[in-house]
Amino acid sequence: MNTKYFDLINQTFDFPQEEFKLEDNQLQFHDINLMALVEQYGAPLKFTYLPKISENILRAKKWFAKSMKEQDYKGTYNYCYCTKSSHFKHVLNEALKNDIHIETSSAFDIDIVENLKAEGKITDKTYVICNGFKREQYITNITRLINGGQENCIPVIDNYEELDLLSEGIEGDFKVGIRIASEEEPKFEFYTSRLGIGYKNIVPFYEDQIKNNDKVELKMLHFFINTGIRDNAYYWNELVKCLRVYTKLKKVCPSLDSLNIGGGFPIKNSLAFDYDYQYMIDEIINQIKITCEEEEVPVPNIFTEFGSFTVGESGGAIYEILYQKQQNDREKWNMINSSFITTLPDTWAISKRFIMMAINRWNDTYERVLLGGLTCDSDDYYNSEQNMNAIYLPKYKKEQPLYIGFFNTGAYQESIGGFGGLQHCLVPSPKHILIDKDADGNITTKLFSEQQTSEHLLGILGY
Known part of the structure; x- marks a missing residue:
């Protein structure tokens, strides 16, 4: 027995x-x-x-490269690390060995970025994607970073006031993204994420506050849902809705060239864990390509912000x-x-x-x-x-x-x-x-x- x-x-x-x-x-x-x-x-x-941190970064890069090559996808892929998953210096030092970029979520994150920059871990060309609801200290720190030469710092606009607040402090031209307020899964207690701007308001916001502003260049649309990247009807439905917004916005905003699909890759939580990462990436790339071809717009460069998956x-x-x-x-x-x-x-x-x-x-x-x-x-x-x-x-x-x-x-x-x-x-x-x-x-x-x-x-x- x-x-x-x-x-x-x-x-x-x-x-x-x-x-x-x-x-x-x-x-x-x-x-x-x-x-x-x-x-x-x-x-x-x-x-x-x-070593597991580098291993997972390289795995994701390999999956995206394989999918893009097989599907003849013309855009680039950029791996960002979501720092809020673990801010420790040993984690960032290991992750940054692998030619990646950074996603921040609060004011003190920018101090970490500046520390890493002073040590040569990142450069002015490293993408620093600034997410989160931005108030005075966060805005101040972002403007300091951009004014200090971080040419690829992209604040992602989360609410209508942030653009004016950034414009007041930034000395020259700067790039921004816009976050979509995705609809939450039906079981949630609320319908729409508190983060970002509603689907229907994205294009009007661009036309009202960005289109005629010579100082601001819209580069990125940001999409993320709380349940992560799952092979279910909810995720694919939200992704397609996001892509419709992207193609509509691209037609009136030539500078828009990047789609940030956020994070959400699951990690192994059981010895019986089974998740086909390559299949999911293939399908995401396929959906993006199909939608852009239908709407006759160029495919976007793709950004991800993997946190839990990284560390x-x-x-x-x-x-x-x-x-x-x-x-x-x-x-x-x-x-x-x-x-x-x-x-x-x-x-x-x-x-x-x-x-x-x-x-x-x-x-x-x-x-x-x-x-x-x-x-x-x-x-x-x-x-x-x-x-x-x-x-x-x-x-x-x-x-x-x-x-x-x-x-x-x-x-x-x-x-x-x-x-x-x-x-x-x-x-x-x-x-x-x-x-x-x-x-x-x-x-x-x-x-x-x-x-x-x-x-x-x-x-x-x-x-």
């Missing part, structure tokens, strides 16, 4: 996989010995595997099971030595699922459990692994420590969790390790941040 944890994973999923394999009864992630990390740095532990699969978290609580005849709670609310806040906020597996003891028998965090909050738990509707782990044994890993957690979790700040119930942020490869392909590790101390937390509180 197959009762070992390895048997469960092997029978349930296609295993091993590209990034996961087993060696000496222990889980390896991109050939990283995770138990060696635990032995060196302890747990709880968060890590970032930097998400580089991150992970490792916890130790501290104790097991048998709360009734059926429910066993395995308590981790940290908190889900503070270290993986999306599990609590939007019920997001990550890949979760045991790190060690794969030859042990397994049991069904629930996972609980250390805070005194009833919502601090993680109770179902994607596509399994339950969590199965090697049986708890007090004398044999069990470690578990959550994978592909690299996007948003640190910023939403308040990295370096206060944590719920004052549960400290864990250590964070950067993992890289040297010139010979050997794995290297470096401590990025220590686990928070009580002195640090009390200092924030004013004690």
Whole structure:
């Protein structure tokens, strides 16, 4: 009878996989010995595997290049990194090795851009796409960047006042984009995104405020829907509506030459994850080309703003099971030595699922459990692994420590969790390790941040 944890994973999923394999009864992630990390740095532990960032960027570039070549698409492709997914310097440094561009969403993003520019990571020719609702500080910073020579900085107009505010501060001519306020999925509580300008108002806005303004050149139409790039009727319907606006606007605005389709590529959230990226890109390119040919306008250059896709699969978290609580005849709670609310806040906020597996003891028998965090909050738990509707782990044994890993957690979790700040119930942020490869392909590790101390937390509180 197959009762070992390895048997469960092997029978349930296609295993091993590209990034996961087993060696000496222990889980390896991109050939990283995770138990060696635990032995060196302890747990709880968060890590970032930097080479995965470059790998995903190059994958997307390859897919778009292949599709454009096969379909004889005349426009160019520009990969932008959505900085709000992870603003950390080590993330930007790795991403910018791959000839990419930047998308910003708030005022302090511009300070990061200027820092990167001073270090030679980006140039005046790097595209800086400025999204978001822009108020005084953001406007001030954008104008400073453009006045400083960032020739390819493109503020994307989100509301009717922004154009005048930008014009007041920018000394010479400048380029802009316009964001379409897409209609949300029917299940949403509202019909139209709060971001951007409505479909029907795009052309009138251009004709009223941009067409006769010699200082402003409209270059880009921006399109993004909250659910991301999915192969469903809703996405294709919204894309076609966007393309109709683009072709209509192009006919009255010769300077318009770029379509930004935003972000939204999903990342692997289960060992059963299945998404055909190449097919989706082929279909998007095809739809754009068909619509432009029908309307007899040139195809646009394409921009994307992949955030989670860029950095998400580089991150992970490792916890130790501290104790097991048998709360009734059926429910066993395995308590981790940290908190889900503070270290993986999306599990609590939007019920997001990550890949979760045991790190060690794969030859042990397994049991069904629930996972609980250390805070005194009833919502601090993680109770179902994607596509399994339950969590199965090697049986708890007090004398044999069990470690578990959550994978592909690299996007948003640190910023939403308040990295370096206060944590719920004052549960400290864990250590964070950067993992890289040297010139010979050997794995290297470096401590990025220590686990928070009580002195640090009390200092924030004013004690």
